[in-house]
Amino acid sequence: MAVSLTDSSIREELRAHLADVLYLDTSEIHDEATFADLSLDSVLGVELVAVINTRYGLDESVEAVFEHPTVEKLADYIRDRVASRT
Secondary structure, three states, rough: OOOOOHHHHHHHHHHHHHHHHHHHOOHOOOOOOOOOOOOOOHHHHHHHHHHHHHHOOOOOOOHHHHHHOEEHHHHHHHHHHHHHHH
């Protein structure tokens, strides 16, 4: 499966994954909102990172989610990590 690495596609996918994990509508998730503001705790963070790892072929820990605590920052991190593998 080809992985799209545009900023907008990664952010869109992250918003969708967050919405699933947090039982929110994607319209409630803004790129600049912190995951803490969205009530993402460590347990839900583990769920999110599992989805990210599967989708992008990464092997990240939950710390990556909290070190890059917004959709915008996490999308940039994912893009850079995937690009560094090629």
